[in-house]
Amino acid sequence: MILENLMTAIGAVLELKTLFFMLIGVTAGLMAGAIPGFTIAMAIVLTLPFTFGMPSEQGLATMLAVFVGGLSGGLMSGMLTGIPGTPSSVATTFDGFPMARKGKPGLALGIGVWSSFFGGILSAILLVTLAPQLARMGLEFGPWDYFALVMFALTITASLAGENMLKGLIAGALGLLAATIGEDDINGVARLHFGSEELKQGFAFLPVLIGLFAFSQLLSDVRDPEKARGALMKGRTEAVRIEHLRAIKEVLSRGLNVVRSSLIGLFVGILPGAGSSISNILAYDQAKKASKTPEKFGTGVADGIVASESANNATAGGALIMMMALGIPGDIVTAIMLGALLIHDVIPSPTFIGDEPVLAYAIFFAFFLAHFMMIGMQAVCLRIFVRVTKVPMYTLAAVILGYCAIGVFSLHNVEFDIWTMFWFGILGYTMRVLKFPLAPMILGVVLGNIAELNLSRALAISDDLTLFLTRPWSLFFITVGLFSAVFPWYQKLIGTKKWTLVFMPVLSIAVSLPLFMMNGFVRPGIGGGLLLLGCYQLWKRNRDGWELSAPSEHLYKE
Amino acid sequence: MTRVNRDSYVAVFLLAFCGIFFSATFFVKDMGYESMGSEVWPQLILVVLFVLTLAYLFQALRQGPDEAPAQEDSGFKGWLHRYRNALWCYALFFVFLVTLPWMGMLLGGVLFVFLALTVLGNRTPRDHAVHAAIAVGTMSGMWAIFTFGLKVFLPAGEILPMMY
Numbered sequence: 001m002i003l004e005n006l007m008t009a010i011g012a013v014l015e016l017k018t019l020f021f022m023l024i025g026v027t028a029g030l031m032a033g034a035i036p037g038f039t040i041a042m043a044i045v046l047t048l049p050f051t052f053g054m055p056s057e058q059g060l061a062t063m064l065a066v067f068v069g070g071l072s073g074g075l076m077s078g079m080l081t082g083i084p085g086t087p088s089s090v091a092t093t094f095d096g097f098p099m100a101r102k103g104k105p106g107l108a109l110g111i112g113v114w115s116s117f118f119g120g121i122l123s124a125i126l127l128v129t130l131a132p133q134l135a136r137m138g139l140e141f142g143p144w145d146y147f148a149l150v151m152f153a154l155t156i157t158a159s160l161a162g163e164n165m166l167k168g169l170i171a172g173a174l175g176l177l178a179a180t181i182g183e184d185d186i187n188g189v190a191r192l193h194f195g196s197e198e199l200k201q202g203f204a205f206l207p208v209l210i211g212l213f214a215f216s217q218l219l220s221d222v223r224d225p226e227k228a229r230g231a232l233m234k235g236r237t238e239a240v241r242i243e244h245l246r247a248i249k250e251v252l253s254r255g256l257n258v259v260r261s262s263l264i265g266l267f268v269g270i271l272p273g274a275g276s277s278i279s280n281i282l283a284y285d286q287a288k289k290a291s292k293t294p295e296k297f298g299t300g301v302a303d304g305i306v307a308s309e310s311a312n313n314a315t316a317g318g319a320l321i322m323m324m325a326l327g328i329p330g331d332i333v334t335a336i337m338l339g340a341l342l343i344h345d346v347i348p349s350p351t352f353i354g355d356e357p358v359l360a361y362a363i364f365f366a367f368f369l370a371h372f373m374m375i376g377m378q379a380v381c382l383r384i385f386v387r388v389t390k391v392p393m394y395t396l397a398a399v400i401l402g403y404c405a406i407g408v409f410s411l412h413n414v415e416f417d418i419w420t421m422f423w424f425g426i427l428g429y430t431m432r433v434l435k436f437p438l439a440p441m442i443l444g445v446v447l448g449n450i451a452e453l454n455l456s457r458a459l460a461i462s463d464d465l466t467l468f469l470t471r472p473w474s475l476f477f478i479t480v481g482l483f484s485a486v487f488p489w490y491q492k493l494i495g496t497k498k499w500t501l502v503f504m505p506v507l508s509i510a511v512s513l514p515l516f517m518m519n520g521f522v523r524p525g526i527g528g529g530l531l532l533l534g535c536y537q538l539w540k541r542n543r544d545g546w547e548l549s550a551p552s553e554h555l556y557k558e
Numbered sequence: 559m560t561r562v563n564r565d566s567y568v569a570v571f572l573l574a575f576c577g578i579f580f581s582a583t584f585f586v587k588d589m590g591y592e593s594m595g596s597e598v599w600p601q602l603i604l605v606v607l608f609v610l611t612l613a614y615l616f617q618a619l620r621q622g623p624d625e626a627p628a629q630e631d632s633g634f635k636g637w638l639h640r641y642r643n644a645l646w647c648y649a650l651f652f653v654f655l656v657t658l659p660w661m662g663m664l665l666g667g668v669l670f671v672f673l674a675l676t677v678l679g680n681r682t683p684r685d686h687a688v689h690a691a692i693a694v695g696t697m698s699g700m701w702a703i704f705t706f707g708l709k710v711f712l713p714a715g716e717i718l719p720m721m722y
Contacts (some may be wrong), residue, residue, distance in 0.1 A: 053708045166614050170572065173607040177579065180600040187597040192579060219644040228643060228678055298710045394678035401651065405664060406700055410710040415658060422651055429644060434568055435635045441704040452599040461591035 002357070009361035012057040013369060021058060022366065025065030026373040031388060032066070033073020034085040035396075040070030041332045042214045046400065047338055048206060049407030056346060056359055061366035067333055068120060068370035071276060071313050074376065075112035075305075076385050080105060080240075088276035088312040091284035095297065105240040109306045110247025114377050115258065116369040118251060119310030119313045120371040122262040123269070124318025127324075128364050134325035137349030140519075141326075143457035145473035150451040152481035153272030153328055157440045159484045160278070167436045175444020176451065178208060185449055186456050198416045203424075205339045207408045207417040208445055208547055211424030212431075212438055213332070214404060218397040219429050227396040257287055257303055258310045261376060265311035269318020272443070275331030276312035283311030294378060313371070320367065323348055324360060327450065332439055335446045343411075346465050435489030478516035483507045493550050501541050508534030565618035572611040580604045646677045662715020668695040 012018065033042030047066050051059030079096035084188065092112060099108040141149070154176075158168030181192045182202020193199035222228035250257060261283035268279035287307035288293030289295045297304050319334040327348035329335035341348055346356055353360040408421045431438060458467070468474050486503070494500045508530040515527025561573065583604070586597035638645065654661075654670040672693035679685055704710040 049704075050708070053710075059576075166610060166617060169609065170610050170614060173610060174605055176603045177600065177607065180603065184596045184599075187589050187592050187596045189589060191589050191596055191600060192582050194582060206650075219647055222643045222647070222678055223641065225643055225678070227575070280622060392679065395675060396672050396676060396690060397647075397676035399692065401647065401674060402667045402693075402697050403700055405654070405667060405670075406712065407703055409663065409712060410704055410708065415655070418655055418658070422705075423653060426648060433641075434564070455599065456592075457596040478630065553559060 005357040006361045006365075006410060009057065009358045010365050012358065012362050013061050013365050015058070016255050018058045018061050020273050020485075021054070021062040022065040022370060023373055024047075025062040026069040026377050027070075027381055028070020028372060029066035030073035030076070030374065030377060031384060033070035033089075034076040035387045035388065039217065040067060040088070041336060044069050044333055045210050045214045046208075046403065046407065047359060048210075049410050050337065051340060052343060052410060057362040057366075058358070059340060060363055061370075062365045063233070063337055064363065065370045065373060067316055068313070068367065068374050069377070071316055072113065072116040072309075072374050073119075073381070074312075075109070075116070075309060076378075076382060079108045079112060080451075086277075088280055088315070089308065090277070090310035091280040092305055094284065094308075095301050098298070098300035099302075099305070100300075104300075106243040107246055107250070108244045109240065109378075109382070110302075110307060111250050111302050112241060112309045113375060114244070114247045114251045115246045115306045115309035115373050116259075116308045118258050119265060120264045120313035120316065120374075122259065122310075123266050123314035124364065124371070125192055126266055127317040127321050127367065130326045131321045131360075131364075131375065135350045135353050136323060138326045141350065141473055142471060143461065144453040144467050144471050145477065146454040147451055147458060148474040148477035148481070149272075149326065149328060150447045150454070150470060152484070153447060153476040154440060154443055156272055156484045157443050157483040158437070159487050160437075160439070161187075164437060165485070165488050167434075168440045171235075171431065171436045171438065172440035172444045174450040175441035175446075178203060178441075179445050179448025180452070185453060189315070191291055198419075201416075203420050204411060205342065205416050205445060206336075206411055207420040208341060208424045209336060209442060210404055210408055211421035211426075212428035212442060212445075214423060215401070215425030215492070216428030216432055216438075218400055220424070220432055222394050222397045229392055231390050231392060240382070242382070251306055254303060254306050255434065256522055257290075257306050260286060260290070261310040262314035265314030266318040266321075267318075268311075269315035269331070273320065275319065275333070276315040279311040279315045280308040280432050283307040283315070303364055307359070317367065320363065324363065326350060327352065329443065329446060332442055335442055338446055341406070356507055382480040406530075472514040472517035475517070476511065483510070498546060498548065501529075501546055501548070502538065505534040505537035505541070563618055563621060563624040566615060566623065569611050569615035569618055573608065573615070576608045576611065580608075643678055647674055650674050650677065652722050658713055658715070660716045663712035664698065664701045665699065665715060665718055668693045671697050705719050 013022075028047065029040065029043055032038045038089040043066050044063055047063055048403055051062055054062065069088065073090055074085035075092045075096060077085040078089045078093040079100045079486045082093055082097040084093050096108045096112055099105075099111075114424065154172040155169070158166055158172050160168070181199060182240045183190050190200040263275070264283045264286060265279040268282065268374065269275070284297075284304055284307045287303050290296045291297065291301075291303055293301075315331075316333075319329070319331050322332040323329050323338055327338070327350075338348060344353070347360060404421060405418050407415045409415065411417055419427055428438060431441070468478065483503075490500055492505045512527040512534065515523050518524060518527075580601065583597040583601050586595070586600075588597075650670055650673050654666050658666050672689055674687035675692060676686065679689060699702060701712060706711055
């Protein structure tokens with residue numbers, strides 16, 4: 001049965017039409033990733049309208065191709081100009097640009113491309129093996145646990161806004177509120193419509209997202225008239241020949257770095273809200289710490305490029321694991337993909353892989369295949385990239401605004417959707433100006449209905465609210481959510497305040513409690529380990545007299 | 559000395575917003591049979607939003623006033639100047655939307671892109687010609703893909719159908 005489903009999925013992805021769309025998707029992703037100011041999320045948002053009419057497998061394969069292309073595209077501009085194309089390739093420029101300037105741009109690009117490839121393939125393998133396991137674990141979730149998971153996802157996303165955490169939480173609440181407008185999914189009652197017939201239907205998810213994210217981003221890019229009229233990149237950019245064979249040797253000789261960075265990327269991807277913009281810096285930092293010559297980092301060493309690029313591509317696999325196994329998007333990109341799945345009437349949940357095996361295997365295979373296409377298209381895109389950098393930003397912005405209107409209208413064939421995009425575009429732009437992070441709001445819009453549905457189910461089963469604290473998974477998510485809310489302050493004050501000394505040990509001990517409450521031996525075993533670790537850390541700090549030590553300078557400089 | 563800054567105004571606006579939306583939740587129909595009424599979830603969110611906004615207001619007031627902007631950036635004129643590109647784009651998009659039923663997606667889209675390019679870009683006769691070519695080429699190309707390729711019925715408007 002599994003083999004039959006797998007073959008059907010591979011057959012669907014290997015259809016000529018799907019392969020053609022995937023090739024276009026990878027190319028578009030590589031270009032979007034390479035252009036500073038353009039993000040992968042925006043590229044996927046703009047791809048969405050084209051996939052409405054496609055079968056689910058084809059549409060998702062195309063979007064995955066854009067995703068994989070985008071993750072690898074950022075390295076082109078980062079290495080050739082020193083300006084990272086996307087936040088996910090920031091750390092790539094630390095060593096990629098110096099290496100290119102030393103006269104080895106072909107090798108630098110090659111190492112970046114092949115590290116992306118190996119990182120992606122490793123995470124694809126783990127996606128195939130871990131997603132069904134995590135989904136099986138997800139079957140243990142009751143509505144209390146799901147509700148707590150959504151709250152945890154929102155809290156952790158807001159906490160990633162750092163010092164703006166309060167703004168992040170407000171943005172998340174605004175997203176949840178936006179999702180409540182119109183008819184509710186449970187009772188079918190129209191809410192908060194203020195007498196408007198259009199609002200009674202509520203907002204379609206994608207126009208909200210395109211408005212909040214793409215529309216507002218484009219207008220931010222053209223805010224400065226001088227910059228808007230200038231070419232996308234200043235200075236001369238030349239296409240170079242990628243040294244594939246030498247690069248493969250360089251990457252394979254750093255196998256441990258590839259595996260470690262890919263695992264970091266995968267873990268960050270699994271965390272809701274944390275994406276490749278974080279994983280590439282974390283992996284770079286770990287590679288530097290593990291290196292025998294850390295002082296050479298930043299001067300053009302291959303290890304720096306390998307770490308960053310393996311990690312950012314592996315993050316995609318982690319985010320997909322979370323989306324496919326639990327229906328919770330790992331980052332903005334998977335939030336958009338979740339929206340795309342909903343358009344195709346597919347609702348990711350722990351039963352998703354079992355209920356929709358062909359689609360699930362098609363996603364696995366397309367993610368795998370897209371990495372091979374990315375390698376093939378990189379050289380072609382390098383030439384296009386050199387030409388595209390000469391186009392002024394305002395030209396792209398004006399044309400894409402026009403495309404957005406057509407794309408959004410094609411969703412339901414109603415003009416109200418374009419109006420929705422327009423109003424949320426204004427809101428998104430205002431939020432950017434006022435320094436409110438958009439990611440929590442987007443996650444709030446996506447997860448709002450899931451949270452309400454599960455809260456309602458939980459209350460229908462029992463009005464006992466203590467179940468949120470007595471069920472292990474719910475308690476686990478609430479505990480981690482609370483600690484993640486305090487994390488920005490911990491990060492800021494580490495080494496200066498005494499309470500930061502107990503933060504990590506107390507977190508370990510607190511998390512061990514719900515793990516002890518879980519069935520089986522493995523999770524209580526992990527709980528025991530965490531408890532011992534927490535106690536050991538407390539004992540060690542007590543032995544050292546609760547002395548504050550300066551944090552790793554490098555990490556915070558990054 | 560005034561302690562009010564931009565964040566304080568935003569917080570006050572959000573508090574008023576919470577009030578308006580909370581009052582709107584009292585008009586949500588009660589079906590009488592549900593375990594959790596349709597108004598409960600929005601009310602819960604609004605209470606959380608209200609508490610977070612109060613904390614935000616408190617934080618904003620503690621921060622003190624914003625730094626004074628440079629002379630040419632201050633006042634309403636300065637604000638208009640600073641955000642003129644975005645404001646132009648929104649205004650043009652608004653006009654495009656209002657006129658969509660008459661102009662249709664093709665004509666309206668081409669005009670919108672042309673005007674946006676003209677407003678944002680340089681304004682020499684050569685640039686106008688380039689902008690016109692870009693607007694016609696890109697929008698009609700995309701219109702054709704959606705109309706003929708993806709079989710989407712984009713708004714035809716009233717002007718173009720009169721011509722054929």
